[in-house]
Amino acid sequence: MKNLLLFAAAAACCMMMACSSDDSDDNSNTIKLRNHTESGCKNIASYSSQLGKQQSKMQFDNLVERVSLKGNNRGLLTVFHENAIFTCEADFSLSADISGNTIIVNEDAPPSTNCICCYDLNSEIGPLDNKTYTLIIKNNNAIVWTHQFDYSNTLDESFDISKEE
Numbered sequence: 001m002k003n004l005l006l007f008a009a010a011a012a013c014c015m016m017m018a019c020s021s022d023d024s025d026d027n028s029n030t031i032k033l034r035n036h037t038e039s040g041c042k043n044i045a046s047y048s049s050q051l052g053k054q055q056s057k058m059q060f061d062n063l064v065e066r067v068s069l070k071g072n073n074r075g076l077l078t079v080f081h082e083n084a085i086f087t088c089e090a091d092f093s094l095s096a097d098i099s100g101n102t103i104i105v106n107e108d109a110p111p112s113t114n115c116i117c118c119y120d121l122n123s124e125i126g127p128l129d130n131k132t133y134t135l136i137i138k139n140n141n142a143i144v145w146t147h148q149f150d151y152s153n154t155l156d157e158s159f160d161i162s163k164e165e
Helices: 002-025 053-061
Strands: 032-038 045-047 066-071 077-087 093-099 102-108 115-126 132-139 142-150 156-160
Touching (some): 032 093, 066 142, 077 102, 077 132, 102 115
Antiparallel strands (some): 066 077, 077 115, 093 102
16 A cells, blocks of 8 residues: 555656646747748849949849838738848858847848849748837847837837838
């Protein structure tokens, strides 16, 4: 009988540990970046080895770099970064760091070529609460855009963020 009680107690402890680790691994309240898509290199490209800097810049003057933010009923923020400029063979590594009310989206792609392209990057971040956040978008650790917004399921904002040199 004593062995049976010890076995039952050990089994109960194992079950409790398994349940608690499952809960922490599948915590739906953990804010993360998910469902990332990218357009691939758009048709407009600039080869700096073949074009002068002024001519190269002129190709991008008519493009508008834009960020759109949309909320939804699941508490997810869709971040659409249109015409983000990276190298032609960009191999993206996207992540989101959240600290308090600040969300930092890291759009990283090693600069490894003389060719640059525009890409459309789309990601979801969440789940978020209905409150004020500051969104910072970084491209290879350089801040591209910072914006404070009030998250809600009806959020639908778009901003031109074209860089000036």
